[in-house]
Amino acid sequence: MSTPTLKQRPVNEFSRILGIGAYRPEIIVTNDDVCQWIDSSDEWIRQRTGIVTRHRAPKDVSVIEMAVAAGAEALANAGIEASQLGAVIVSTVTHPYATPSAAALITEKLGATPAPAYDVSAACAGYCYGVAQGDALVRSGAADYVLVIGAEKLSDVINNHERTISFLLGDGAGAVVIGPADEPGVGPSVWGSDGSKWDAIGMTHSMLDVKDFSQSAMKSESVLDAAAAGEMQSSLWPTLRQDGQTVFRWAVWEMAKVAKQALEAAGITAEDLGAFVPHQANMRIIDEMVKQLKLPESVIVGRDIAEAGNTSAASIPLATHRLLQENPELSGKYSLQIGFGAGLVFGAQVVRLP
Amino acid sequence: MASNEEILAGLAEIVNEETGLAPEAVELDKSFTDDLDIDSISMMTIVVNAEEKFGVRIPDEEVKNLKTVGDAVSFIAGAQA
Numbered sequence: 487m488s489t490p491t492l493k494q495r496p497v498n499e500f501s502r503i504l505g506i507g508a509y510r511p512e513i514i515v516t517n518d519d520v521c522q523w524i525d526s527s528d529e530w531i532r533q534r535t536g537i538v539t540r541h542r543a544p545k546d547v548s549v550i551e552m553a554v555a556a557g558a559e560a561l562a563n564a565g566i567e568a569s570q571l572g573a574v575i576v577s578t579v580t581h582p583y584a585t586p587s588a589a590a591l592i593t594e595k596l597g598a599t600p601a602p603a604y605d606v607s608a609a610c611a612g613y614c615y616g617v618a619q620g621d622a623l624v625r626s627g628a629a630d631y632v633l634v635i636g637a638e639k640l641s642d643v644i645n646n647h648e649r650t651i652s653f654l655l656g657d658g659a660g661a662v663v664i665g666p667a668d669e670p671g672v673g674p675s676v677w678g679s680d681g682s683k684w685d686a687i688g689m690t691h692s693m694l695d696v697k698d699f700s701q702s703a704m705k706s707e708s709v710l711d712a713a714a715a716g717e718m719q720s721s722l723w724p725t726l727r728q729d730g731q732t733v734f735r736w737a738v739w740e741m742a743k744v745a746k747q748a749l750e751a752a753g754i755t756a757e758d759l760g761a762f763v764p765h766q767a768n769m770r771i772i773d774e775m776v777k778q779l780k781l782p783e784s785v786i787v788g789r790d791i792a793e794a795g796n797t798s799a800a801s802i803p804l805a806t807h808r809l810l811q812e813n814p815e816l817s818g819k820y821s822l823q824i825g826f827g828a829g830l831v832f833g834a835q836v837v838r839l840p
Numbered sequence: 841m842a843s844n845e846e847i848l849a850g851l852a853e854i855v856n857e858e859t860g861l862a863p864e865a866v867e868l869d870k871s872f873t874d875d876l877d878i879d880s881i882s883m884m885t886i887v888v889n890a891e892e893k894f895g896v897r898i899p900d901e902e903v904k905n906l907k908t909v910g911d912a913v914s915f916i917a918g919a920q921a
Contacts, residue, residue: 534879732900734884770881 495627501620501664502671503840504631505564508807509555509659510794511543520653523646531653536769540656540795542641549581549588552659553637554595556803560633561596563840564663568598571663572629575619576605577612577636577799579828580643592635602629609687610765610827611677612636612799613660617823618675618833620664635661636799643689645725651687652726654768656795660803662840670838673752676744677833686732687828689724696722728828737771737826741834742778745824748834752820756781760819760839761809763788765826766801786813798827810839841920842894847913854889858882868910876909896920 516539517528531537561568574593581588589603608615616634623629637659644652699722762785764772769791776787788805802823810816816839824834852863872878887898896919906912
């Protein structure tokens with residue numbers, strides 16, 4: 487008996503971003519607000535970070551709601567029905583359940599069930615990781631249309647009195663739809679990791695520390711002890727911290743190299759770019775990267791951080807969304823995007839803007 | 841290999857480019873933070889530019905020990921040796 491030949495899905499030769507969406511939560515936190523919590527000033531924060539405000543979501547708005555809002559706009563902008571989605575990829579580090587995924591619920595709320603849905607944990611590189619995968623899924627034929635979402639409610643995992651990172655962070659969501667195209671619209675992704683710097687950015691401690699503590703508090707018989715234990719437990723909630731100087735150095739000088747590789751891999755030069763949208767970590771990092779990359783003045787640089795703060799996986803699509811609103815002529819032009827963050831992880835690619 | 845005077849002059853040039861401070865203000869006994877008002881981010885930029893200019897490696901954990909311009913000159917001179 488002869489072995490039958492397997493069928494494989496036909497590939498799509500090219501892919502591109504077809505539409506983009508964004509969600510910015512309503513609470514605006516100013517630098518003066520921040521200075522109630524840390525000893526600083528509006529001037530100091532602007533000068534060191536370029537941040538003027540950041541958005542934060544109210545208690546009843548979760549990562550899921552923000553992601554659904556951004557995803558729905560991206561679908562509408564792309565002219566794609568939720569039912570056409572072949573996969574939903576959600577990059578987030580602030581979905582507060584280890585399982586089930588944020589993506590499965592977001593997919594259901596968008597009306598895209600039974601599309602395959604999964605979360606990506608790649609922090610501030612998460613959106614670029616998602617685009618790398620979306621591009622691969624579309625071109626391989628595994629999915630015709632892929633929704634890539636970056637969504638973060640970082641305000642749940644900060645300590646307002648902490649000085650290394652909390653005051654930089656904001657909440658928000660951004661999304662794109664990637665689909666088949668007649669010509670190349672997503673350049674090769676240059677992506678990777680460096681776990682030797684695993685400690686450079688991350689949580690103050692493990693969830694297991696919280697578990698151990700709450701178990702010992704439950705055994706306590708004294709009401710007073712239990713109250714004190716409750717207070718201590720809330721201070722045990724893991725929050726973000728970073729080694730700012732190490733991260734700054736890595737972000738600027740190592741990431742400028744990665745950005746150059748992404749340009750080379752795409753076969754274009756800085757002169758061919760319409761926009762440069764790096765992860766919105768710190769305006770000083772953005773300025774220094776622009777310098778390292780020797781970008782011509784004609785390239786419009788995403789500087790959404792001034793208004794939105796650092797929103798981790800959401801920052802690149804949010805900044806891109808703003809650029810397209812403010813500069814509609816960028817539509818169809820090339821944008822170099824690069825995400826980098828906790829892991830450490832990084833991802834970059836040139837995309838044709840929707 | 842650069843002499844201490846050359847290292848100081850080179851550092852002064854780097855500091856000038858990053859901060860706009862006059863090169864002659866960059867003296868051996870000056871503290872980067874207290875006297876020259878250089879913040880941690882600018883310090884990292886200066887460190888990376890110094891690495892490139894003098895062909896040395898200045899590890900992150902060493903940067904906090906470089907309190908004065910003289911500390912930086914000594915470290916670079918030692919690292920070149």
